[in-house]
Amino acid sequence: MPKRRPAGPRRPLDLTDPRHPAGPAGARRPLGPADVRHQAGPRRPLDRRHQAGPRRPLGRLAGVLPAVVAAVLVSGCAVADAGQSAGPAPTAAARTLRTPDTLLGLPRSGAPLPAGLPRFRLNELAREATPATSTVERTYGRGRNGPETIIVSAVSGRITDPQATLARLLKPYRIPKLRTVEFGRFGGEARCGRGRTADEGHLTACAWADPEIAGVVVFLTATKQPDRKEDFLTVRDELEQPTG
Template identity: 85%
Template sequence: MPKRRPAGPRRPAARRHPAAPRRPLGLTGALPALVAAALVAGCAVSDTGQPAGPAPTPAARTLRTPDTLLDLPRSGAPLPAGLPRFRLDELTRQAAPATSTVEATYSRGRSGPETIMVSAVSGRIADPQATLALLLKPYRIPKPRSVEFGRFGGEARCGRGRTADEGHLTACAWADPEIAGVVVFLTPTKQPDRKDDFLAVRDELEQPTG
């Protein structure tokens, strides 16, 4: 069995050159990163170098009564008996005060294939959600659904129902803090989707002021 070599003095380890001192990550080093994060998470900067402001407020609008709607002329023909409707005097109570109103019927007479009724008011609509529900209530629509509201914003809902003489109707109501209204499409037969027609009617009725 070999003899264990007695332990002698250890050789001193090779001396290494000290590494360059690390630069402390203080405010100086972290500042660029903090500034970059603030610009991304905080306010974006526009092309002009100024902070982007809030979205612009929609221009003030008023209502007009066009001579035609969807190629139908304005008409004084009587409406079907027993047809429910939201009357203008009830609608004006939702605005304080009313600044403009529309109430009109468009058709080619009782024998025409379609009749369009519109009622709308501009002013200060204090509760657009409640007004929207009131506008659709007379038409007994079981499940009105939200639809595209168009370029003027707000909220819109449409639904289908029936008239007393077994005709078909589609009622679309809309409301925002400035304008509320309803358009009703009446036909003797079942109707297709009328969302695009509703948007076209709203664009005709509402006009920016100034």
């Protein structure tokens, strides 16, 4: 029989040795991933009620946050506006009248007007403003034999009733049909119409009025005239000029 080795002192166990999975009494080695899979057992289906639970506070926050943000924005705007003083309302630039050297290519003219031409005289026109700050009364053309004569009359000041002033400016010309036309860059209201002179000439009268200026432009020709709306706007732009 083989001889048995004498029993010697026992070596302490090496806990790191894989051949000894168990340590001293009461000690257990840590579980590995494989052990966790074996111990987890079959997975249970998730309960939808438990999943919906944590989302409810988020739903409430989603409804509350926009209201909070809106309140902050409104309060912020109110604070910013409170620190600013409201400025004055914008007003139209003050204007005055001038007498240009030419109108529509026609020079100033000293030739007498056709006999019996009805019109406002300068002193009558000045009474339309309270008080009048400037007036214009001028004739443009190339003499009695010229193809066209332009007469302009206007007053600046405080026009208390532009509508009534506009009607008075056009009344002397006995125009059977007046129509509202474009008034131009300075606003107000404008009307034009065609008529005849005492010597069987043709005329187109265009008048305008706003709270600051009122006037009338008369185009005289021996023959029937085309539409003069664009010519009227050009003449008004030439007569009125912003002050300053």
